[in-house]
Amino acid sequence: MLLSLGITPRAVADIAGYRVWAVSPPLPESVLDLGSRGEPSMERIATIKPDLIVTASGYGLDANRLQRFAPVETLKLYEGSATALSDTAREFVRLAAHLGRRPQAEERIAKLSTDLAAMRAELATRKLPRVAVVSLFDDRHARVYGRNGLFQDVLDQLGVENAWTGATSAWGFATVSFEKLVTLGDCIIVSLQPVPANVKIRIQQSRLWAALPAVRRQQVINIPAVWPFGGIAAADRFAGFLRGSLLRL
């Protein structure tokens, strides 16, 4: 979020993870690692003397303990409201206002809205099948994204129907076996990268995977990594990849 506002943070947690799973916007090399997202190093925070600490709810971080180093902004995201996109937009604006960059944030959100609307119009000219967005992490199970999640909101905005209408966690996904994907029937499968190499190989050997309608018709779309619990930038990134792939079908 800070990067989207044109601010380079002094340090963030889990830089390696960010570069693999979120990718964009890119983190400059100057940014220091704080350690894990659940347990950022207090000692490092103390030594870099930050002006502001931004955290998100859900990682079990105690704002009171961070408070003594700098003011703390806790972003309230994924609290089961089923409005991930508007939540993240609201928190984005709140954070930007705090930093005196509210216009930039509002501009960024307005741009996302117009982009999504334009993509929606573009996609409306096609007759699109339903879409299932999944992360494959072994040869028997997949993580499928739905209600409560950022991707669901983006799909809604794009006028694309999510094939997965089943229950999901507060963070907007469910872990299901491949059988569940078979029962989804006709749909396009959008597979988030990266998929570990060994999993890829074993999935290709799976009789069930091969039997999926989308696989038989070669309608499996691989899109680069997008952080499923991200903010405006992640929503934008996801929409862009999805649009490109759907139009190429």
Next chain:
Amino acid sequence: MSSLVAIREPFRLTILLLGAVAGALTLRDALGMLPAEDWFALLWKEPVTPTELLARFAFAPQIAMALLSGAALALCGVLLQQAMRNPLAEPTTLGTSAGSALALTAATIFAPSWLEHGRELIALGGGALATAAVMLIAARGRYSASAIILGGVVVAMTAGAATGMLLALFTDYLAEIFVWQSGSLVQNGDSVALALAARLAVTTLLILVFLRPLGLLSLPDSSMASLGVRPWLVRLMTVLLGVALAASVAAAVGVIAFVGLAAPAFARLTGARTFGRLLMHSTLLGALGLLLVDRLSAALFDGFLPIGAMTAVIGAPVLIMLIRALPPDRPDQTVGWVSGRDASRLNLPLLALIFILAVGASLAIGRSQHGGLSVTPVELHYLIEFRGARVLASAAAGALLAIAGGILQRMTSNPLAAPEALGVSGGAIMAVLLVIVSTQAVDPVLLSIGAAAGALAVSAALGAALVRGRARPERTLLGGLAVTMMATGWASVFLASGDPRTIWAMSWLSGSTYRVTEEQALFSAGATVLALAIVPLLRRPMTLLPLGIETAAGLGMRVPRAWSVSFLVAASCTAVATMVVGPLSFIGLSAPHVARLLGFRHATQQLWAAASVGATIMVLADWLGRITIYPWEIPAGIIAAVVGGLHLGLLLCKGRRSV
């Protein structure tokens, strides 16, 4: 008439009921997919439609897998329990599953290409290596029952902690391992089921060939020897057979706890008296039982719950209810697992000095901004804040758990007794998970209250059972183990669910001191001082109870009262430690052993020494965890378990044993 049969043959009734329910559910699910004639058609024709494919490559192999895994695990449980004369023996207590998990985890991270060629081989290799380590430790005790099981627990705990360390460092990449750890019968072809069937067939054949010597294992070693059978050889062989089975199942479907424990328990309860009967009945019960659990999971939760978690969650309460009805068992109390060395080269003040040095190093030395080690790199006023609370809490938790473990081991004369086995940690885990799933965020105050409430609830249940005078320590341990397994099951479900808060849950489960506050640290330190002061008051029961119930009672000890008091102290110690630094339980197992092996044999001395050892290990673990991969951290509990486990294993290997 039929009720008469049922009373005389409870096994038949049980198996009939189990078979009928499991069969009906299976049939219902099968016919829900395809009509009967299509199922028959699948016998000779290739599946075409998606439903046919599902039936042929998912449903049928899954049913087969449930039956095969259930049978194999039950068989494995019988073999291990027979070899160790201990109803607590289970595939997981030998370290096989933990070894397989470590091998798979390491392969996933460092050599993913190996996995494509056969993760079964990797899992088997890991399981076999772990077992070899167990045997190495047990060799000193000539493979006696308790030597093997103690080695098994030490190896399981060390390997488990090493896996935890890898998982803590590479969380995002290991969703696959999470699913594997909580067991899943889901199949996408039939090659895995066929492979397991072949292995089960070979094992069964071997068992049939060696049925007689296997059956003799329940006799005392001397009687076996007089019948011309070498006890250690038969025991070794039996354990190896069990391990091979366990590794096959683990490689195929993941860790499915509890079946190996429950099936033989049910079989004994329903009247299996001879070894042959026990084998047959357990196998049937295990196979049908696991099928029933699998189908129930499909019916109730739409298959979301991993099977390993289901077995733990369903089976544990049933086991707790059954424990009272178990036929009396005689745990092997005569074997010397105590060091023969009496005079100690280290005395208590020296241990205290080592502890103080550890605290000093841990407080003063940290990582500088440029990566090197430096003395007090942060400003002094932060020192107490960052490190003081954590060091104090680590020390307190280590000492409390060590005292709890020492008390438990003495009162039950069971080398496996530990706070984890008491179920108190399990109660805390369950309460905390309940708090997590019923709220969206992670609220430290609520969680602490939850942990305390869970721990105290289990302690109260234990206390109530003791006051009634019905629960003997072995039974209570079995019950506690069931509670812990159930808690681990729920924890696996939560970890497998992929909720982003797994980061938090894992750090808590692995004993991170990251979130300790000053108030918590002071509170636990106070509790530790109190516990250290209470220890001398327990001298009499702690000295007499290890001699056995009859002896203790004969010497004028009021045994039930002694139990109640000892349990209360142990449970309170565990509850406080758990509330502060999560369910660390390995210290409770290893610290008293280390103290014993160092030569502290008198009750008070040993418990104090154990507390000092436990506190030192935890403080060093917390320190190493903070500085090795700064700014990342390794949870102190994981380091303590790896270090403590390795050390304990080494001591056991070298220690002169007094058999």
